[in-house]
Amino acid sequence: MSHKILIVEDNENNRCLFRDILRFHGYQVEVAADGREGVALARELAPDLILMDIQMPGMDGMTAGGILKGDPATCGLKIVALTSFAMRGDQEKFMAAGFDGYLSKPISTRELPNLVKQWLEEGHV
Numbered sequence: 001m002s003h004k005i006l007i008v009e010d011n012e013n014n015r016c017l018f019r020d021i022l023r024f025h026g027y028q029v030e031v032a033a034d035g036r037e038g039v040a041l042a043r044e045l046a047p048d049l050i051l052m053d054i055q056m057p058g059m060d061g062m063t064a065g066g067i068l069k070g071d072p073a074t075c076g077l078k079i080v081a082l083t084s085f086a087m088r089g090d091q092e093k094f095m096a097a098g099f100d101g102y103l104s105k106p107i108s109t110r111e112l113p114n115l116v117k118q119w120l121e122e123g124h125v
């Protein structure tokens with residue numbers, strides 16, 4: 001059975017691009033456009049990996065990640081933050097919030113499947 005990945009990203013182009021690439025590589029992919037929807041889908045699907053954008057309108061990724069990591073039912077889910085260039089240097093904040101890792105955008109579409117594979121297999125990159 002293929003791994004299940006949840007992409008939480010408000011930017012439609014990124015959301016669809018990441019989804020299509022990962023589906024092409026055989027993953028089951030679901031998407032959410034904001035933190036609230038992301039939390040609901042994470043609870044429902046218990047994905048193997050969540051790619052969580054940080055800057056989103058409504059509920060942002062920091063809040064959504066905090067909710068999932070603070071809930072015994074979902075704290076074991078692996079969550080990787082998608083961070084923008086402007087957030088470089090803020091990595092400690094993501095790790096302190098309980099995120100399992102982070103990817104800085106722009107994300108290489110060639111690298112994405114490799115990074116996801118490594119995260120799923122080794123828990124880090």
Ligand SMILES: [Mg+2]
Nearest residue numbers: 010053055056
């Ligand atoms: Mg965003």
